[in-house]
Amino acid sequence: xxxxxxxxxxxxxxxxxxxxxxxxxxxxxxxxxxxxxxxxxxxxxxxxxxxxxxxxxxxxxxxxxxxxxxxxxxxxxxxxxxxxxxxxxxxxxxxxxxxxxxxxxxxxxxxxxxxxxxxxxxxxxxxxxxxxxxxxxxxxxxxxxxxxxxxxxxxxxxxxxxxxxxxxxxxxxxxxxxxxxxxxxxxxxxxxxxxxxxxxxxxxxxxxxxxxxxxxxxxxxxxxxxxxxxxxxxxxxxxxxxxxxxxxxxxxxxxxxxxxxxxxxxxxxxxxxxxxxxxxxxxxxxxxxxxxxxxxxxxxxxxxxxxxxxxxxxxxxxxxxxxxxxxxxxxxxxxxxxxxxxxxxxxxxxxxxxxxxxxxxxxxxxxxxxxxxxxxxxxxxxxxxxx
Numbered sequence: 001x002x003x004x005x006x007x008x009x010x011x012x013x014x015x016x017x018x019x020x021x022x023x024x025x026x027x028x029x030x031x032x033x034x035x036x037x038x039x040x041x042x043x044x045x046x047x048x049x050x051x052x053x054x055x056x057x058x059x060x061x062x063x064x065x066x067x068x069x070x071x072x073x074x075x076x077x078x079x080x081x082x083x084x085x086x087x088x089x090x091x092x093x094x095x096x097x098x099x100x101x102x103x104x105x106x107x108x109x110x111x112x113x114x115x116x117x118x119x120x121x122x123x124x125x126x127x128x129x130x131x132x133x134x135x136x137x138x139x140x141x142x143x144x145x146x147x148x149x150x151x152x153x154x155x156x157x158x159x160x161x162x163x164x165x166x167x168x169x170x171x172x173x174x175x176x177x178x179x180x181x182x183x184x185x186x187x188x189x190x191x192x193x194x195x196x197x198x199x200x201x202x203x204x205x206x207x208x209x210x211x212x213x214x215x216x217x218x219x220x221x222x223x224x225x226x227x228x229x230x231x232x233x234x235x236x237x238x239x240x241x242x243x244x245x246x247x248x249x250x251x252x253x254x255x256x257x258x259x260x261x262x263x264x265x266x267x268x269x270x271x272x273x274x275x276x277x278x279x280x281x282x283x284x285x286x287x288x289x290x291x292x293x294x295x296x297x298x299x300x301x302x303x304x305x306x307x308x309x310x311x312x313x314x315x316x317x318x319x320x321x322x323x324x325x326x327x328x329x330x331x332x333x334x335x336x337x338x339x340x341x342x343x344x345x346x347x348x349x350x351x352x353x354x355x356x357x358x359x360x361x362x363x364x365x366x367x368x369x370x371x372x373x374x375x376x377x378x379x380x381x382x383x384x385x386x387x
Contacts, residue, residue: 007031047073165306171310242281
């Protein structure tokens with residue numbers, strides 16, 4: 001277990017370090033806030049931070065706030081020689097796990113370490129279970145385009161910025177949205193997906209905002225919409241370019257006021273959600289045609305992430321091939337076939353109009369129809385059967 005101590009008093013640092021090292025913990029030291037943030041960035045496996053509040057330059061509360069943008073799960077135990085209830089409450093409100101007064105008590109230190117590490121372990125296990133349940137796949141690829149997307153996710157996810165994800169069908173826009181949520185400070189709250197293209201226009205408002213009993217013929221009971229279901233979490237509006245203008249106006253109100261009204265109701269309900277949206281359409285063109293609200297577009301597109309088609313990152317095809325062979329064979333409980341390099345070369349020559357979604361289907365087809373080895377001839381024969 002790795003613990004960082006942040007304090008500009010060397011005697012406090014030394015005393016706390018001796019206690020923790022005696023208990024078998026690995027200890028890192030920082031003399032000021034700037035140095036502490038640098039250590040936190042460099043040590044992704046850091047387990048706990050003891051941080052003094054009163055320091056010259058950047059104080060402990062500012063270190064706490066900036067650290068949450070780097071690693072929102074990292075527990076902080078704040079230390080103060082001028083303790084009062086107001087300071088303690090402020091620290092806890094800003095995300096600190098515990099608060100200790102100087103002079104430090106040995107038992108309180110060890111209890112704080114034990115409780116904080118229990119919390120960290122629980123958060124890690126929860127994330128693992130969530131990943132298994134929701135099957136959030138990895139974003140596979142090392143092409144410049146994919147590296148840029150991964151960097152954008154790491155930078156944007158810990159913020160509260162709204163994100164518009166653009167790209168053709170099958171490129172993986174939903175996967176980008178899920179990773180933005182998984183790496184956000186809302187990761188433990190719901191991720192609610194709405195496919196705007198799959199819901200009839202007359203039902204989209206009820207689906208998003210809910211309805212009151214009796215508001216229309218089939219409304220036999222009150223229904224909470226997706227925005228309420230996503231409270232404190234994230235709502236992902238997929239294919240938002242297909243949303244009706246009426247529903248767009250109501251989504252705009254949510255963005256402006258953080259309030260919704262159920263269909264058939266006159267009561268405003270406060271909601272706290274982060275919004276991601278995705279589309280395969282050119283929204284500026286849709287705005288020019290009068291199909292999409294320009295004010296909503298500007299509200300949604302604080303950050304724009306474009307997911308490129310597979311044809312623009314064919315250097316990722318060898319990695320994608322290996323990945324899908326592993327995943328599909330594990331799902332089917334079948335042995336993994338060998339694939340010749342010439343077969344991968346043939347895969348890289350194809351157009352892939354259906355992008356990664358189509359590519360996965362082709363790999364599954366090759367696994368099923370080929371023997372223990374996938375050859376270039378197999379790709380020519382089975383990859384594009386309609387050609």
